Amino acid sequence: MSLTVMKFGGTSVGSAERIRQAASIVQRHAQQGDQVVVVVSALSKVTDLILSVLNSARLGNGEVMEEGLRQLSERHEQVVSELFQGHTRKAVSADVQATLNHMRDFCAALKLLGSATPQVMDMVLPLGEKMSAHIFAACLNELGAKGTFVDSARIVATDDKFGDAVPDMEATSRQCREILLPLLQQGQIPVVMGYSGATAGGQVTTLGRGGSDYSGTIVGAAMDAHEVWIWTDVDGVLTADPRVCPDAVTLPEVTFAEAIELSYYGAKVIHRKAIWPTMDRGIPVWIKNSFKPEVPGTKIVESLPESPHPVKAVTAVTQASLVTLTTRRDVHFAEIFGRLFLRLGHEHVDVLFSTQSSSENSLGLVLREPDTEQVVRAIQRLFRTELKHGILNPVTVHRDIAVIAVLGSGMKGYCGILGRLFSVVARNNVSVIAVAQGASELNICFAVTNSRVDDVVRAVHQEFLGAEAAN
Incomplete structure (x- = not known):
């Protein structure tokens, strides 16, 4: 039985409809007999809104802070109300509100202090992922699968470089296997928060720019997955920006080295640092479109046969x-x-x-x-x-x-x-x-x-x- 790690970006979980579609993708794959671990980003634009709320609190702008918190609550409650009914709706709503109350307490403290260290910011910024992971796990359960929320702080071990932490792959592999393997053996689908981890002392850290994709490949490498699938809103890696070159086409395969160069020089499909964990283990990474799951996407692999076309x-x-x-x-x-x-x-x-x-x-x-x-x-x-x-x-x-x-x-x-x-x-x-x-x-x-x-x-x-x- 092979293991696939699926990471869903913010646009892929940006609404109730999109979360349901993403959860259906996971459910169908699991029904084929494969084990699946899911890693999710926050709902689209939520991390930016959380950052705005924190900055407003730090600057003492209580009115803007409260408006941001209201928007966060409204956005997530709307998704919950569209996805769930009855007891499930109450339970997921309670998880969301508990997270938002936690955020509100931090904001109140920031407003008094007037400043925030990177360590403090890291305690709050991943809360968007926490809410989306709870919602996604519950959606899987509604579809008949066994979704289980997993806090990334329990499995992704990092150093203490707050705001741009580096994973400790040895410790992460150990923690992933201790926590995720028993869940998988019970037929459950772990749904992990993207973007964050924790130090050996349990302090929450974030993984910096591209952190959610990074989380997906970190977990994939730690679990020695068969493949990692990055679900986004494009068909894969293209030969050029289609807004500039309408005749650009999707590349069926690229090498890890090519993907790193493409990312460094403007292709926004995957952050270059997210490629390293799977590259080290030789684990293929797929870039796929969650809105068009039937499209094959682009496979990132270790090496490819020589091509008659030098430019990719x-x-x-x-x-x-x-x-x-x-x-x-x-x-x-x-x-x-x-x-x-x-x-x-x-x-x-x-x-x-x-x-x-x-x-x-x-x-x-x-x-x-x-x-x-x-x-x-x-x-x-x-x-x-x-x-x-x-x-x-x-x-x-x-x-x-x-x-x-x-x-x-x-x-x-x-x-x-x-x-x-x-x-x-x-x-x-x-x-x-x-x-x-x-x-x-x-x-x-x-x-x-x-x-x-x-x-x-x-x-x-x-x-x-x-x-x-x-x-």
């Missing part, structure tokens, strides 16, 4: 910037740049790509726009003396650019890709601001002005992935 997808990150740092020619710039990258690592800044000119002793960092000011300030603090004495030239910032990434494991050793790529860009009369290719030859990244990004993505997609290119 074209992605873009809009709203980026280029920060350039230049040293005097007589300065050993490797030491300077080494210090800079160490600092960026400490500040958890992701560099989209970097370029270096040895002849000019310059380094260009292409960053997401929200990170730009943080990086400029870090440079000014770190190199205050060097800037003052002219060892470093003033930092320059080129804003309003976009990064386009052309990806595919088939590009390795394939001749002519760069020539074709930049011929397409030139034919569209677009200037390339910066360019880089990773040593793995898995991607080629380049920056263009933001106003032309869609034109270039369409042209590149047509060149490498259009109907004529596929023939």
Whole structure:
């Protein structure tokens, strides 16, 4: 009997109808004889609303705080009333209200204190997942399955980096097997809160951006699942953003390495860190559409046979910037740049790509726009003396650019890709601001002005992935 871990995102549990549909997917799979563990996100937009409520409480804005709490109660009670009747409705409503009362108590304390540590925030932010998991488990029971709520704090062990915790996979595997295996052996379907875990001391932690998908793959890896299915609102991983390229198609399979690159450079189907736990264990991950469960989706696997088509997808990150740092020619710039990258690592800044000119002793960092000011300030603090004495030239910032990434494991050793790529860009009369290719030859990244990004993505997609290119 194989085990499948199914993770449902916020849009997949965003209403009573969608929860019922998601629960039906789980029930049908379980009826085929497989064991299933479910991991759920909060209802769509609920985590953002909880964060808004907490910030209002922290700032002493009681009116906005109360309005947010009212909206949370109304949203969840509406879902409960549409899904359940009688005793079940009363029981699930009681669970929801107990969670909201817990949240209200925290908010009252925050309002008095006027501040909140990441540790305190982590105690409240996962409460949206707690409510959705209770509702989902009850919905499974209504359908005739045996849904059982499981608090993620009991099974996902993490360090104490509140707000962006790292899982302890050894402890998580032990706790998952101790708690989930007996439930599965009894024919039950555990429904686990996504997004959170707990330290060895029992303090609740959250897993940061992409945390709910991360929870799904953490549990999948810990349980040595046969597969992990990520249910979302798209058909899988596409060759490009369909809003930009209407002829984009779903990729039937991608490798773990390709999925990580796609995620890093703009594809929002799955967060890159969510791929690591299953990649380490070689567990396939499916990206599927809960609104169209009959669509196969995309399977993420360890490796694939060689393809005659070198390029697999074209992605873009809009709203980026280029920060350039230049040293005097007589300065050993490797030491300077080494210090800079160490600092960026400490500040958890992701560099989209970097370029270096040895002849000019310059380094260009292409960053997401929200990170730009943080990086400029870090440079000014770190190199205050060097800037003052002219060892470093003033930092320059080129804003309003976009990064386009052309990806595919088939590009390795394939001749002519760069020539074709930049011929397409030139034919569209677009200037390339910066360019880089990773040593793995898995991607080629380049920056263009933001106003032309869609034109270039369409042209590149047509060149490498259009109907004529596929023939």
